Amino acid sequence: MNAADVMSSPAVSVNPGTTVRAASAMLGDHGFSALPVVDDEGRLVGIVSGADLLLAGMSPETANSPVARVMRGSVISAPVTATPAELTATMLSQRLRCLPIVAEGQVLVGVVSRSDLLRILTPVDAVLGARVEAALRAYSGGPRWTVSVREGEVSVSGPFSDQAERKVVEALVRTVPGVRGTQLAS
Known part of the structure; x- marks a missing residue:
């Protein structure tokens, strides 16, 4: 079993030009803790969390600014071949609620959440x-x-x-x- 068997796919993501307001709405609508940010080729370029959006505030200026202004460009991700044990270790050691899963060339193929990992541990x-x-x-x-x-x-x-x-x-x-x-x- 590897990340491909555990991950949610396709991943819901945004691009760097998505507005902060739109990203906030997506997080709220889907109940996610974070959204991967991908370029036009689907490559992972960042991540924006609910905390990032809250810290940015929701002034009229910020709400209409692009996610690129508030996202974190340094993203911890895992390969599609990672085992559940490796995914768990990464998420726990880095205190992550979700982990983007990438294929060759950093192309986003899915996301693993804590609940995804708990599901495989619970009969x-x-x-x-x-x-x-x-x-x-x-x-x-x-x-x-x-x-x-x-x-x-x-x-x-x-x-x-x-x-x-x-x-x-x-x-x-x-x-x-x-x-x-x-x-x-x-």
Whole structure:
């Protein structure tokens, strides 16, 4: 497994002429911590983070200025062949929230975030179980049932008020993306 298997691609990026206002809107809309800055050939030339944009301020003059004025030109990136361990080590040692992934010639091909790395460390069934538990807690106001998951098959056990509640719980569990089947036990 390498960066190509972990990264989000294609990467959302801006060019040096993108306005600070537009870059700020993209960060907000996508929930990213930073945006790679690429030239017309797609080569990585910088990065602009939310912190960079906040430090620049949002005066009318700054909002319409190009990202090139506030971006950092010195960018830490990783090759598409980097292993998850190498990506993690780089991100932790450099205190990065995202890491641009480049191919030959510094061409941006993707971005790896902390959540991308966490996803490969967390078994799919564990993630699915946490999502089902969250949905059930939202419904019941607290933890009432025990959830277990094996290969997408969800088992919910615990007390049910009546048959109607069993049906509601079963329907709720089935709304969670990734659930392949449900089983309820009292």
